[in-house]
């Protein structure tokens with residue numbers, strides 16, 4: 001019902017202390033309020049002069065105002081803390097995302113990550129704001145009221161005391177049921193987000209295949225599922241609110257009956273009886289408000305757990321085994337992998353098996369294989385976006401053993417050029433100078449020229465200052481690749497290039513034109529080039545043939561062509577396909 005992890009948040013204990021103190025004062029206000037209201041009513045009942053009830057009514061009013069003020073003050077105490085906590089959390093989540101890298105996003109789904117990082121934290125905010133105050137009220141206020149009632153008459157106090165755990169027990173049972181439904185709802189919500197992001201991204205493909213209608217149905221089904229899950233949560237919430245109201249009202253009625261008998265028998269005066277009756281609903285009130293909001297905050301609780309889980313994920317440590325300055329790959333640099341395994345789910349199923357690889361100096365290494373054979377996985381492992389199975393195999397950079405390639409120094413020494421290079425929402429010049437923010441205008445223009453962008457830039461209204469990226473001017477696939485290449489031209493210090501099928505989605509003419517631009521970049525670089533387009537192979541010095549996560553053959557193109565192996569089979573397949 002209440003998450004102990006909440007109290008581990010910085011500043012929470014102090015705030016809880018203050019809120020506890022305020023709750024005590026509120027409890028006292030409630031008692032005063034009930035007592036003086038009853039005094040006034042009893043006075044009227046006994047037909048005392050109106051002037052005699054002015055003083056109790058004034059005290060009642062002061063207590064009432066004090067009570068309302070305390071609610072405001074409590075929110076004031078909590079609000080900055082919640083703001084700070086959610087701000088911190090957002091920052092931590094972003095930082096964690098950077099540390100975990102693209103591998104994590106690919107594994108969890110973009111929609112999921114967006115949900116956690118954006119809305120998830122909003123929900124956590126609501127959760128913190130609503131739940132902490134109410135829980136503390138619930139732990140403090142009923143006791144103060146109960147003690148006062150016990151002072152007046154122990155029998156009613158005993159009854160109220162006995163009924164409280166019963167109601168809580170009952171709520172816990174309903175809470176578990178609600179939790180199960182809310183968990184399902186949260187999973188459904190994340191599924192829906194993933195579906196939505198998927199659909200947005202796949203819209204061109206879906207349209208092209210004429211599947212958008214069917215996919216729209218699919219999205220409809222998923223959101224229908226979510227609607228049902230939401231209604232299931234609301235059903236339980238309604239049920240438990242009703243049950244709780246019913247039980248508390250019944251309990252108050254029982255107390256009223258007790259008090260009535262007491263009045264008839266003359267064992268209790270009118271004033272204490274009235275005070276007890278007025279206090280009884282307030283005794284249950286914190287419990288009821290907590291229960292009401294409990295269901296509304298279940299999502300926030302799940303989001304909170306989600307964020308905590310993500311923050312607790314292990315990140316690659318020892319990222320500075322190669323030091324903190326970029327290593328400059330040179331003609332005599334070496335990189336070797338021996339028996340390196342990789343698994344996506346840390347289970348037995350290996351996505352890469354016993355990778356053995358020795359490279360030195362400037363070489364062009366082609367990585368070929370059918371789709372799903374592990375080319376991208378290998379590139380991502382080489383880029384350090386994925387970390388290999390621990391305590392297995394060995395990786396060395398310039399003779400120095402490292403546990404993974406998520407090394408700062410290594411990652412600052414290569415360019416990664418995927419199928420769809422990401423363009424940030426910024427000007428073209430800023431995108432070009434992405435790795436070199438201080439590059440001069442001339443250097444940027446030269447790099448753009450080398451990458452074959454000049455003619456296109458001349459057609460843009462604002463030239464290099466044109467906004468591109470998401471929501472701005474569209475950029476074609478070939479142009480995006482050229483921008484990525486220009487980045488490489490601009491920063492000469494990064495001498496390692498990781499290409500992951502950079503031309504896979506381009507038409508043949510665009511690819512041929514782009515190839516002219518790419519080839520010069522490959523000189524004086526260590527290049528890993530994953531591709532399934534054959535014509536690139538002849539440009540490579542060395543080829544790795546992948547199949548089912550293994551390098552099944554490696555050698556120069558000539559060597560591989562000379563004997564009838566995996567390479568020749570793959571080549572024949574591709575030729576056959578054409």
Ligand SMILES: Nc1ncnc2c1ncn2[C@@H]1O[C@H](COP(=O)(O)OP(=O)(O)O)[C@@H](O)[C@H]1O
Pocket residue numbers: 106107344351369370371372373374375376377378
């Ligand atoms: N994010 C992922 N989570 C789990 N499995 C994955 C993930 N990405 C790829 N795989 C699996 O790893 C294998 C190799 O995929 P990949 O490296 O993308 O192949 P290629 O790039 O050669 O087409 C495939 O079986 C694929 O299903």
Ligand SMILES: [Mg+2]
Pocket residue numbers: 375376377500501
């Ligand atoms: Mg791939």
